Amino acid sequence: MSSVEIHSVVCEELNNIAPEVDMQSVNPSADLREALDIDSMDFLNFITAIHRRLGVDIPELDYPKLITLDGAITYLQKKLGGGNKG
Amino acid sequence: MTAFRMPSLGADMETGTLVEWLVKPGDRVKHGDIVAVVETQKGAIEIEIFQTGLIEQILVGTGAKVPVGTSLANVLSDEEAKAGTAAAVVPEAGAPPFAAIAVPRRSVGPPPPPIVVPPGAEGRMRVSPAARRFAQRLGIDLAAITGTGPASAIIRADVERIQAEAMPPKPKAAIGLNLDAMREAIAAAMARSKREIPHYYLQHDVDVTLCEEWLARTNAARPPDSRLLLGALVIKGVALATRRFPAFNGFYREGKFEPAAVIHVGVAIAIRGGGLAAPAIHNVDRLSLDDLMVRMRDLVQRTRAGRIRGSEIADTTITVSSLGERGVESLYGVIYPPQVAIVGVGKATSRPRVVDGHVAVRSIVTVTLSADHRASDGHAGALFLANIGKLLQEPEKL
Numbered sequence: 471m472s473s474v475e476i477h478s479v480v481c482e483e484l485n486n487i488a489p490e491v492d493m494q495s496v497n498p499s500a501d502l503r504e505a506l507d508i509d510s511m512d513f514l515n516f517i518t519a520i521h522r523r524l525g526v527d528i529p530e531l532d533y534p535k536l537i538t539l540d541g542a543i544t545y546l547q548k549k550l551g552g553g554n555k556g
Numbered sequence: 557m558t559a560f561r562m563p564s565l566g567a568d569m570e571t572g573t574l575v576e577w578l579v580k581p582g583d584r585v586k587h588g589d590i591v592a593v594v595e596t597q598k599g600a601i602e603i604e605i606f607q608t609g610l611i612e613q614i615l616v617g618t619g620a621k622v623p624v625g626t627s628l629a630n631v632l633s634d635e636e637a638k639a640g641t642a643a644a645v646v647p648e649a650g651a652p653p654f655a656a657i658a659v660p661r662r663s664v665g666p667p668p669p670p671i672v673v674p675p676g677a678e679g680r681m682r683v684s685p686a687a688r689r690f691a692q693r694l695g696i697d698l699a700a701i702t703g704t705g706p707a708s709a710i711i712r713a714d715v716e717r718i719q720a721e722a723m724p725p726k727p728k729a730a731i732g733l734n735l736d737a738m739r740e741a742i743a744a745a746m747a748r749s750k751r752e753i754p755h756y757y758l759q760h761d762v763d764v765t766l767c768e769e770w771l772a773r774t775n776a777a778r779p780p781d782s783r784l785l786l787g788a789l790v791i792k793g794v795a796l797a798t799r800r801f802p803a804f805n806g807f808y809r810e811g812k813f814e815p816a817a818v819i820h821v822g823v824a825i826a827i828r829g830g831g832l833a834a835p836a837i838h839n840v841d842r843l844s845l846d847d848l849m850v851r852m853r854d855l856v857q858r859t860r861a862g863r864i865r866g867s868e869i870a871d872t873t874i875t876v877s878s879l880g881e882r883g884v885e886s887l888y889g890v891i892y893p894p895q896v897a898i899v900g901v902g903k904a905t906s907r908p909r910v911v912d913g914h915v916a917v918r919s920i921v922t923v924t925l926s927a928d929h930r931a932s933d934g935h936a937g938a939l940f941l942a943n944i945g946k947l948l949q950e951p952e953k954l
Contacts, residue, residue, distance in 0.1 A: 490828065507828070509880035510785050511856050518780040530775050530783070 471524070476546050480539065483519040487512045498539040526550065557636060558607055559627035562616075565596055565870045566745075572596050573621040574628065576692060578685045583611045585631065590865065592628065593689060599734055599833075603866040610637040682709035691715045738831040749893050753808070754929040757888050760941040762948055764789075764904055765919045770951040786904065788849045790921070790944075791876050792954045794899050795819045795840035797943040798874055803932035804897035804925075804940055805873045813896060813931040822872035822892065823852065825859045833859050834875050834892060835868035845954055876901060886922040896928035899944070 481493040488506040496505050503513065517528050517536070526549045528536065536542040562572050572594040579591045586608045594603050612630040616622055683691075683698055687710045691698050698710060701718055705711035749755075767789050775783040798805045798819050806816040819841045822834035837843070837851045858864060877889045878901035885905060889898035902922040909918040923944055927937050947954065 488828065503882055509826075509882070510787070511853065514780065514783060514785060515853070515857070521780045528780065530772060 471547075471550050473543055473547050476524075476543050476550070477539075479523055480520070480542050480546070483516055483523070486519065487516055493539075496539060499541075500539075501537055502539065502542075503537065520546070524550065557612065558609075558631050558633070560591070560605055560607065560611075560629040560631050562594070562622050562624050562626045562628055563603060563866050563870060564624045565594075565601055565866050569596055569624060571621050571623050574616050574618055575600055576618055576689055577614060579611050579629075581611050581613055585609065585611060590685075594866070595734075599738060599862050599864065601864055601866050601869065605631070607631045607633075609633045682707055684709060684711045686712040687715045694719055735827065735829060735831045738827070738833070742832060745892055746890050749890050753891050753893060753896075755891060755926050756929050756934055756937065757924065757926050758934060758937045758941055759886055759888075759922055759924045760938075760945055761907075762921050762923050762945040763909060763918050764921045764948055767948055767951045768904070768919050782846065782849075784845055784849050785852075786921075787878055787901070788845055788852055789948065789951055789954055790878070790901050790923070791821055791823065791837075791840060791852070792843070792845060792848055793944045793947040794874070794876050795821055796947050796954070797940055799841050800943060801936060801940040803936050804927060806896060806931070807873070807894040808896050808928055808931055809894050813928075816873040818873065820871050820873045822875035822895075823855060824875060824877035824889070825856055827860060833864060833869070834872065834877075835859055835864045836872040838867075838871075874899070879903070886924055888924050889926050891926055891928055896931040898926050900924040900926065 484502070484506060485491065485493060487508055491506050496502075502508065506512075508516070513533070517533070520526060521528060524546060526546055528545075532545065535545045562574075565572070573596075574592060575595045576593040577591070578593070579585060579589075585591060585605050587606055589605050590602045591605045591611075592603045594601050610632045612632045614629045616626065616628045622628075681698060682703065682705070684705060688698065690696075690712055691701070691710075694715070696715060696718055701710050701714050702708075703710035704714055764786065767786055771784055771786060771789070798821075802815045803813070805819055807814050818839055820836040820838050821840040822836045824832060824834045826832055835855055837848065837855060840848060843851065855868070872892070872895060875889065875892055875895060875898040877887065877898055879887055881903045883903050886902040887900040889900045891898050900923070902924075904919045904921045906917050907920045908915050909920065910916075911918065923941055925937050925941050
């Protein structure tokens, strides 16, 4: 899965939680919790949705790596890429 | 025969507007079924029925605004239905014309949705309740939609498709939420609270390090959809403490405090774009943490989508408010009348604490209590808060 596709899935799921936010205007290195005004429940719903759609297991310990848009895409790409190589 | 009445969804509600019927004469209903949608100041609320039996007759049509207590429909018990009047088995017998008895008092409001097409008639449109509600709110004609659901039923996705075709893409707004009306309702309730309720305030710092460690261990083995949050532990702790301190659970009405026999915890939920609702989770003290977490997730999602049920806003016995982990260290809530207490939960922060004679970095949450001085005193309040703190030292027992 390309980073463009991952980007679109991530933005779509974040938009399901914060429908009024224009994801294009979100700074890719900003803390998503601040930028989107989401709480721990929202973040858990986001992780749940990503897990469901991409099949990526995201342990709690890795949450900090997904706190920015860039970070989330890099993390997911690594996880998905690693799986495909094998 | 019993009457299904416009419920009171809060002390300040006098009337409600019937927006939609989800049942028709002849339908079987059971305790807890959602049978109608009512528009109130708090938004569109799904109304449950607490009788089991057969809808005999619908007395109030869509669009009608009626006082609390008005009979909305007649319900036959199973025995009465068996004893059998023709009206009780309308769809099969096709006896009295359904449309004629369906809306005898329809006054103002939108034209009736296709719900009044006689059941069993040729070309009856099959529409899921969610799709019908969605279409009605958007003003979309259901007749123009081709259904893709089971037996060609129109489902919500079909309505969404038509909507997407009809208008340029824009951010999805929650249906059933009227933020202006919600603001008015908050203003009225909070002004009344500050006018009538002599609040007193206490705060207590609770070490939640053990909770966080327990959560980390528990969640490590779980997929995301069954992970727990600290908030669930705190709400359970509050409910268990409430059992021991009944002076914080109940209602102050007509000059006296009425303790509640059950513990229905209202969870304050922020609505995006402004606004707040505090629907209740029932019998929290008797729920497992897993069940409580499932209810919390469901409630937050439905509240933000504007789909709260009547029973969830009518009978809250105590409220918990948390501004989340990005919020402030402490908050003091304003009691929602006629309740007598609200527990405020600040964000967890790392703070130095003395543990066994040594300074250690611990995760601390400041828990506050705003309580009605007519119903309780500070001494009991202090014990109540301390008990919440104590319960949170043994998360595995919650």
